[in-house]
Amino acid sequence: VERMGAEDKTEVIETILQIIKKEDLTKTYELKEDWEGADEFLTQIAVNRGKLLRGGVPDTDSSSRMVLHDWVRGRLPWFNAPPFDSNQQFRDQQLEDETVLLKKIQNYSTFN
DSSP: OOOHHHHHHHHHHHHHHHHHOOOHHHHHTTOSSSSSSSSHHHHHHHHHHHOOGGGGBHHHHHHHHHHHHHTTOOOOOHHHHHHHHSSHHHHHHHHSSSHHHHHHHOOOOTTT
């Protein structure tokens, strides 16, 4: 995290913002307003946490490091729901042939 440039951190933060629900981030960082994009998100965090540079400019670099540390340490609420609609589908899947099941797992991705 420390060796990444500011642009690299912003790209990673944008990816995190796509993955995690907005309401979860709002609750975690106690944000009151909506934001559009990583820059506004980081600015709000910096202002709320008092991370300001000279002249009252928000320190988005320190707030991006904080978000990345929270992400790495698992402090941000995020999970993938299983690819089943019900428990019955899960039980049916248990009985399915192993090769068919492996093909389904290999083709399943939430990032596509």
